[in-house]
Amino acid sequence: MTSQHQSLDTLQDIKRMMERSSRFISLSGWSGVSAGICALIGAWFANNTLENFLGGDIEQYSKTPIIISRIQVFRELIIIAICTFVAAFLSAFFFTWIRSRKQKTPLWDRTVQRLMWNTILPLGIGGIVVWRCLELGYFEMIAPGCLIFYGLALVNASKYTLGEIRYLGYGQLILGVINLYSLGLGLYLWAIGFGVLHIVYGLVMWWKYERISQ
Structure with a gap:
């Protein structure tokens, strides 16, 4: 039995080493x-901006004529979106950096490069599509576009990091498709996808992978 246990432990060690070499597991x-x-x-600030513009009727935003005031509001929303992205990226990087140091795993190697490429490619294409929607005035398509392309990026990147991240991607895709048929709910579905689902996912991942080690 001792020999069998040792063999199993050895196999587990080999499995962990292979996983570390092929997946970025420090998220x-x-x-x-x-x-x-x-x-x-960010969604709260965007909601306040839209309420000030529409007098509280956010669902009427997609029906509002394309006039100068609407473009000005969208400039404010873009600034909010950029600030939100930067804050989210920096905070996510900070916690990932801390865990990477605890696990003594590199924060930049070939695996991370593959992960970044498989994430950036769908996001880059999505960014072009969203920007084109802005140019054409299809403002109501921005929220579903963000959700769908972000979901595709997560599913694509799941091959090089924790596999559970694909379920977060599936959630984004489902919300994005729903948003395509409920354009007036864009901000709410965006907040659920990028806000609530991320928090739920993060807590589940912490409970599953980090709670015991702390």
């Missing part, structure tokens, strides 16, 4: 939580 659950909180804060 922190707190990264998801912090990114989700930043997204909810």
Whole structure:
């Protein structure tokens, strides 16, 4: 029995080593939580901006004629989106960096490069599509476009990091498709996808992978 246990332990060690070499497993659950909180804060500011413009009727935004005031509001929303993205990225990077140091794993190697490429490619194409929607005035398509392309990026990147991240991607895709048929709910579905789902995902990942080691 002792010999069998030793063999099993050896196999487990080999499995962990192979996993470390092929997947980036230092993603922190707190990264998801912090990114989700930043997204909810950003959604709150965006909601206030839209309410001030529409007098409280956010669902009428997609029906509002394309006039100068609407373009000005969208400039404010773009600034909010940029600030939200930067804050979410920096906070997520910070917690991932901390976990990477604890695990003594590199924060930049070939595996991380593959992960970044498989994430950036769908996001880059999505960014071009969203920007084109802005140019054409299809403002109501921005929220579903963000959700769908972000979901595709997560599913694509799941091959090089924790496999559970694909379920977060599936959630984004489902919300994005729903948003395509409920354009007036864009901000709410965006807040659920980038905010609530990230927080839930982060807490689940922390409970599953980090709670015991702390």
